[in-house]
Amino acid sequence: MKLSPSTWVGIIMLGLFVLVVVFGPLLAPFEVELHAADLTNQFQHPSGDHWLGTDSQGVDTFSQLLWGARSALQLSLVVVAISATIGIVLGTVAGWYRGVVDEILMRIVDILMAFPGILLNIAIVAVVAKPGFWVMVAALCANGWVGYARVARGQVLGLRERDYVAAAVALGASNRRVMFRHLIPNLMGPALVQITFGFGTVIIVEASLSFLGIGQQVDYSWGAMLDQARSFMFKRDTDWVTLYTLVPGLAIMWVVLGANLLGDGLRDRLDPRQRGRG
Amino acid sequence: MSIGSFLLRRLGSGVLAIVGVSILVFLFLHLVPGDPIDHLAGGEATPAQRKQIEKCMGLDKSLPAQFAAFLGHVVDGSLGHQCPDPKGKPTVSDRIAEVVPYTFTLAVAGMLVAVIFALPLGVLAAIRRGSWIDTLATTVSLSGITIPQMMFAPLILFVFFIGLGWSPGPTETGWSGIILPALAIGTHLMAMLSRMTRSSMVEVLGDDYVRTARAKGLPEGRVLFVHALRNALLPVITIVGLQFGSLLSGAIIVEKVFARPGLGTTLLDAITERNYPVVQGSVLVIAAIYVVVNIGVDLAYGLADPRIRRA
Numbered sequence: 235m236k237l238s239p240s241t242w243v244g245i246i247m248l249g250l251f252v253l254v255v256v257f258g259p260l261l262a263p264f265e266v267e268l269h270a271a272d273l274t275n276q277f278q279h280p281s282g283d284h285w286l287g288t289d290s291q292g293v294d295t296f297s298q299l300l301w302g303a304r305s306a307l308q309l310s311l312v313v314v315a316i317s318a319t320i321g322i323v324l325g326t327v328a329g330w331y332r333g334v335v336d337e338i339l340m341r342i343v344d345i346l347m348a349f350p351g352i353l354l355n356i357a358i359v360a361v362v363a364k365p366g367f368w369v370m371v372a373a374l375c376a377n378g379w380v381g382y383a384r385v386a387r388g389q390v391l392g393l394r395e396r397d398y399v400a401a402a403v404a405l406g407a408s409n410r411r412v413m414f415r416h417l418i419p420n421l422m423g424p425a426l427v428q429i430t431f432g433f434g435t436v437i438i439v440e441a442s443l444s445f446l447g448i449g450q451q452v453d454y455s456w457g458a459m460l461d462q463a464r465s466f467m468f469k470r471d472t473d474w475v476t477l478y479t480l481v482p483g484l485a486i487m488w489v490v491l492g493a494n495l496l497g498d499g500l501r502d503r504l505d506p507r508q509r510g511r512g
Numbered sequence: 513m514s515i516g517s518f519l520l521r522r523l524g525s526g527v528l529a530i531v532g533v534s535i536l537v538f539l540f541l542h543l544v545p546g547d548p549i550d551h552l553a554g555g556e557a558t559p560a561q562r563k564q565i566e567k568c569m570g571l572d573k574s575l576p577a578q579f580a581a582f583l584g585h586v587v588d589g590s591l592g593h594q595c596p597d598p599k600g601k602p603t604v605s606d607r608i609a610e611v612v613p614y615t616f617t618l619a620v621a622g623m624l625v626a627v628i629f630a631l632p633l634g635v636l637a638a639i640r641r642g643s644w645i646d647t648l649a650t651t652v653s654l655s656g657i658t659i660p661q662m663m664f665a666p667l668i669l670f671v672f673f674i675g676l677g678w679s680p681g682p683t684e685t686g687w688s689g690i691i692l693p694a695l696a697i698g699t700h701l702m703a704m705l706s707r708m709t710r711s712s713m714v715e716v717l718g719d720d721y722v723r724t725a726r727a728k729g730l731p732e733g734r735v736l737f738v739h740a741l742r743n744a745l746l747p748v749i750t751i752v753g754l755q756f757g758s759l760l761s762g763a764i765i766v767e768k769v770f771a772r773p774g775l776g777t778t779l780l781d782a783i784t785e786r787n788y789p790v791v792q793g794s795v796l797v798i799a800a801i802y803v804v805v806n807i808g809v810d811l812a813y814g815l816a817d818p819r820i821r822r823a
Binding site: 482 | 529660674764776779780783
């Protein structure tokens with residue numbers, strides 16, 4: 235498959251991110267848990283020991299960055315996998331059976347779309363007393379599947395008219411076989427594009443939630459780091475605040491940019507009708 | 513189909529969506545364990561005070577009765593009572609009405625920033641494809657889409673207020689205080705719109721009627737702005753409408769950074785203090801704004817494209 239240069243840039247950016255996730259915590263020079271707090275070393279500027287300085291607890295910023303990458307990837311992989319599976323299956327079922335099933339599903343989609351996504355996520359996470367990893371997953375999946383369901387349904391509405399689907403039905407294939415053998419494999423292209431963009435979205439939403447102080451309270455998550463920088467904006471020196479804002483912020487941008495470049499490239503390859511749009 | 517019956521149908525499905533969201537949030541709040549009275553009354557509440565709050569919130573009634581009471585409060589416009597009753601602002605709609613103007617101003621200002629920058633940039637990039645301005649537009653839109661608000665908002669506040677001293681501080685309430693928050697909230701939308709405008713304009717410029725307009729000797733300005741732009745704007749209007757909602761939710765981060773009151777912040781506070789009536793009320797208001805904006809978008813569509821009006 236021939237890919238455009240910008241698609242390769244996206245692949246390389248995401249590849250580096252995955253490498254950091256896998257090996258980063260092994261290489262992290264310092265511990266990042268709360269017991270590693272070292273109040274004699276607060277707000278350090280970059281030095282030989284602390285490459286990116288330290289935070290308000292005296293914890294090494296570079297180590298936080300590496301561990302934050304892992305927590306961001308873990309959550310987004312699980313969320314995207316679950317919501318894509320739910321969305322693709324529901325969308326396929328709705329598009330294939332039409333009628334009441336379709337009507338009900340599309341109304342649910344309308345309802346979920348009639349409300350700002352992140353506020354719904356906040357509502358779900360915030361009512362649980364001690365939100366852990368799986369509460370975050372549930373909250374992000376609660377409306378995350380909608381986009382995939384729309385893509386899958388739209389594709390199935392077109393695919394169901396194809397000759398090979400008619401042939402499969404004529405040969406006596408069951409509904410299940412038609413959906414899983416003929417429809418879903420053929421809608422995976424556009425779904426994959428959606429998955430790539432969705433990955434970037436989940437990273438941003440997760441960071442937004444931890445920025446707002448909602449969710450698993452991990453100090454080294456990128457959103458929590460940004461929140462820390464914000465809260466010391468008027469209290470600490472310019473260099474420290476700038477650095478501590480840019481480090482997690484640029485990390486988020488790196489991943490989201492990679493996902494967008496790859497998503498654009500895949501869309502041009504896999505979904506030619508969309509070529510040149512958006 | 514006439515405009516009237518179209519509106520009626522859209523309103524119907526909109527109301528359905530609002531009721532759906534309300535039921536969802538209602539069930540959700542009441543099914544999740546956790547005692548709201550502990551939060552609202554504080555640790556040292558006497559049993560009598562607890563009883564009072566429980567009665568005020570209607571928690572002593574059954575779930576269906578509570579939902580019916582909520583619907584009643586929607587009809588009478590109060591959206592329910594705040595418990596415990598703070599002085600001066602007894603009803604939920606008072607509390608919401610107080611903050612809605614802030615959120616609305618911010619969202620509209622953000623939208624203006626986005627449209628003012630995005631349209632010229634997108635159109636110029638489409639007309640001068642491959643030129644430096646096209647590259648600029650692509651760079652701007654890619655960075656705007658990827659830059660997280662949690663980084664951009666504090667950075668511009670930091671640079672323009674603390675660093676350069678050009679802008680008023682975050683507590684400034686006048687019109688000049690809205691510039692930075694509007695920039696923070698509008699950048700993402702601006703990026704999306706300029707990208708959308710560019711690709712839509714490129715597509716339209718290749719259409720037959722544009723060639724016809726040029727062939728019959730119309731001035732280039734008229735071809736570009738009357739024939740092409742009007743058609744190219746259709747998908748852009750859709751995005752503008754759909755994204756108005758994301759401005760409302762994006763507002764919550766900008767509100768936090770600039771210490772502004774607003775609908776998102778009110779909802780967030782209400783959730784943490786488990787103030788059910790306020791949560792219910794703000795959810796309802798947000799969903800209603802969404803629905804109204806979307807109907808507005810459909811109408812704007814009709815104005816921009818006579819083909820849709822007739823259909």
